[in-house]
Amino acid sequence: MSETIFSKIIRREIPAEILYQDDLVTAFRDIQPQAPVHILIVPNRQIPTADDIVPEDEAALGRMLRVAADLAREAGISQDGYRLMINCREHGGQEVFHLHLHLLGGCSLGPMLAR
Numbered sequence: 171m172s173e174t175i176f177s178k179i180i181r182r183e184i185p186a187e188i189l190y191q192d193d194l195v196t197a198f199r200d201i202q203p204q205a206p207v208h209i210l211i212v213p214n215r216q217i218p219t220a221d222d223i224v225p226e227d228e229a230a231l232g233r234m235l236r237v238a239a240d241l242a243r244e245a246g247i248s249q250d251g252y253r254l255m256i257n258c259r260e261h262g263g264q265e266v267f268h269l270h271l272h273l274l275g276g277c278s279l280g281p282m283l284a285r
């Protein structure tokens with residue numbers, strides 16, 4: 171799978187508001203926020219979809235969740251709560267084929283699925 175725009179963000183080749191980066195993951199603000207807080211947390215290695223996760227990715231995936239919780243606390247949305255979401259392929263509505271965890275919050279997000 172060819173790389174996506176997220177690899178360029180990770181390498182800082184194109185602009186993005188990067189909030190956190192370490193050896194395994196990068197977090198940056200979504201360019202089209204769907205909530206007052208909308209941050210994407212991605213593994214630095216391009217894992218195209220949730221269906222492509224292998225055991226070697228466990229450290230990065232665990233890091234993504236921990237970083238999401240830290241960023242939620244920093245954004246002041248932990249007490250009210252938030253949503254963590256990963257879309258997979260067509261039925262999941264995935265648009266960028268570099269696995270990413272959406273951190274959404276800052277308002278009541280309503281039901282989990284639009285019907």
Ligand code: AMP
Pocket residue numbers: 175186198199200201202203210256257263264265266267
């Ligand atoms: P998904 O539909 O789960 O694949 O989500 C892709 C997300 O990436 C969308 O919320 C987009 O707004 C976001 N996105 C696409 N391009 C960029 C970019 N250059 N910088 C930040 N977020 C982006």
